[in-house]
Amino acid sequence: MRKPVIKVWDGGMVNNRLTEIANEIAEFCVEKYRLDLTDINFNMVNLEELCSIAATGGWIMFPQHWSLGQQYFIQKKGHVLGFWQIYEIVVPSEVWEQDRKEPAEAYIYSGDSLTDIKLVMAHVYGHIHAFENNWKLKEFKPSSPLAFMSEQKERTAEIEKEVGEENVERLMDIGYTLSTLLDLYPMKKIEEELYNEPLLERFVISPGEKKERLMEEIEKKAKREGIPEERDYDALRFIADNADTLADWEKEILGMVREQYRYLSSWGLCRYLNEGFAALVDLKYCLDSRLPIGETFRWLKQRTSGAYQPGQCENEDPESCNVRTVQINPYWLGMNMLLDVIEKWDTGRFGLSYEQLNDAREREELNLRLDRGWDKVLEVVATNTDYTFINRYFTEDFFNKVASGLFVYTGKEPDKGKREEDTYTIISRRYQDIKNILLFETYNNGMPRIAVEKGGGNYNNRKELYLIQDFSGYDRLGLSPKELTLQPAETSEVLLKALYEAWRRPIHLETVNREGKQILLSTYDGKEIKENRLDLKRADAPTTAGYL
Known part of the structure; x- marks a missing residue:
């Protein structure tokens, strides 16, 4: 098995000390937790750089758009005011030549303590394993994610020179508004698309030739009567292919937005699972590597806490109340569900024979010493999305033991000077109600x-x-x-x-x-x-x- 090449860059130079630490942690995680790692470049960045990268979701080569500046200020203000703390941003890689992997890119805040940096590195390794093994995270992955996004940025810049920046931004605004009209659950096999062609072809064939091929295919489709021939959930692609009032460059912009967001949206389908597994890896590393407990107390506290954010309602009339967004901490929920999986598969508290036990004490004390918990966790991470993860493993036993503090509520936006907690009404604490809400919020990204x-x-x-x-x-x-x-x-x-x-x-x-x-x-x-x-x-x- 090829050993991954891991480097830590700081100020444009390799930081030898941190590189040595990163490789030691990687070896520990591979040996003890059987993580599957690719080559990784860790980049130490300051707060300004971190917020700028966070605004693009980690894609520093993301096509330029005014909304990136807006996101930058949101990220920076939230970090400074303490609403959240950005520890790391990870961009996955993919195999693109035999026995060689394009390095994943991870960005770490240089202002963190050395202990935090070590734990963040372990967290990153958890993410890399999930990106390398989870079927959904791989489903829409381009043959080279970094080259894919870089080419999109270059092509967008070329079109801007031809038709003007304002015209391109107008189309991108439309595309971003329609960026949820994607088919994230295709019944047919994912077809080989423009960004999945061999890497050599991508750089040898000129953009003009690619556009001609694309337009020929679009014209063939447009001549069909009764399009689409069946219900098409990839609505943004349908519009980009078949809107005969759009210029060629407009179709190309919408097509690129669709390609970007189909890949990036698939990450949201595994957020609880991905963040939960990464949190579990850094938690286990924190405990197994014997780091100073005093320095890791804050980290452990963060990993074991839940979070909520009440939403809004236009007025007191429940009939007019909009969908409210409550952010249950994905690290907390995902990690605790995986810890529950470990406990059950280590002790044998699963399956028909266990479910048939009626005595609560007998169920609680059952321990067959199977020690299959971590094997099961790796299987769960590879084979699930958030929807199936919650459907299978957010059990009533787990709810009663760990998540009984969850609730369903309705409410309104708080008046000035009032606490958010005073403005909502809890309407259910029932297990099934809460599970239903989580299922609805995790299917198709809600x-x-x-x-x-x-x-x-x-x-x-x-x-x-x-x-x-x-x-x-x-x-x-x-x-x-x-x-x-x-x-x-x-x-x-x-x-x-x-x-x-x-x-x-x-x-x-x-x-x-x-x-x-x-x-x-x-x-x-x-x-x-x-x-x-x-x-x-x-x-x-x-x-x-x-x-x-």
């Missing part, structure tokens, strides 16, 4: 699935666009279609307008419930939004989960 309906690319024989919003399950939460946000603070009204700007013909958005019954039809013709709303019985159901 976003509604929207598809171009079969034949919806030529609706009314006037090339109008007809889309279906799958509302299955959300109606059980007592929500109405307009209350499902597609981006932070972006509702269906914003979506319809962005769709119109991209398609440039009337847009129809039909929302259907689990029985396929239409409950809302919204139409936007570029001037006004018309709605045909059918009665939707709002179920008595929870809205979102928090931690107390």
Whole structure:
């Protein structure tokens, strides 16, 4: 097995002392925890650099856009005010030549203590193992992620020179608004796309030749009648391929946005699992390597705490209450669920024979000494998404032992001077309610699935666009279609307008419930939004989960 090459860069030079430490920790984690590591470059950066990198999600070669500056100030202000602390940012790699791996890039805050830096390195190794082994994190991965993003940045800059920066930013604004209209659960095998072709072809074939090939394929598709031939959940790609009112460069920009976000969005489908596993690795390293307990107390406290952030409601009327976002600490929940897996598979407290035990004391004291816990954790990390992880392992036993402080609440935005805790009402502490909320929030990144309906690319024989919003399950939460946000603070009204700007013909958005019954039809013709709303019985159901 090839030994990974790991270096620590500080100020443009290799830091020999930290490089030695990083390799020692890597050897420890590979030997003791059987982690699968690639080559890694650790980069020591200051706060300004860290916040700038965080604004791009770690992709320093991300195509330029005004929103990156906005994200930079959000990241820096949150860090300075203590709302969060950025320890590390990790960008994965991939095999791109035989027996050679493109190095993963990890960015670490140089202001951390040496103990923090050691634990962050262990945390990074946990992330790298997940990126290398989890099936979903690999599903949309380009053959070379860094080259993929770098080429997109270069191509965007070329188009800016041709048509102007303002025009490109306008299209990118539209693309980012529509960036949730992706198919993250394709039933068919992932096709070989532009960014997955052999690396040699990517750099030998000119951008002009690539564009000609792409446009030829798009023209072939556009000649088909009744497109799409079946319901297409990759709506952004459909628009980029088939909007005949868009110029070639506009289609290319939307296509690139779609490629970026299909890959990056897949990370969100494994956030609890990925962060939980990385937290578990650094916790185990903290305990197994005998670091000074006084220096690691703060780290241990962070790893064992839960967090919540109450959301908002426009007024006191529950009927108008929007979806609220409560951030249950993914490190805390994911790590504790994996610790529960270790305990169960070490002791044999799983399976039919265990479930048939009726005596609570007998269940609690059962210990078959199987010692299969870590094997099971590695299997769980490789084979699950957050949705299946929670569905299988957020059990009632786990809830009662570890997560009984979770609750479901409704509430409103606090008045000035009032605490957020005083403005919401806890409406459920039941296990099943909380699990349902977590499942809904982890499926499709908590976003509604929207598809171009079969034949919806030529609706009314006037090339109008007809889309279906799958509302299955959300109606059980007592929500109405307009209350499902597609981006932070972006509702269906914003979506319809962005769709119109991209398609440039009337847009129809039909929302259907689990029985396929239409409950809302919204139409936007570029001037006004018309709605045909059918009665939707709002179920008595929870809205979102928090931690107390």
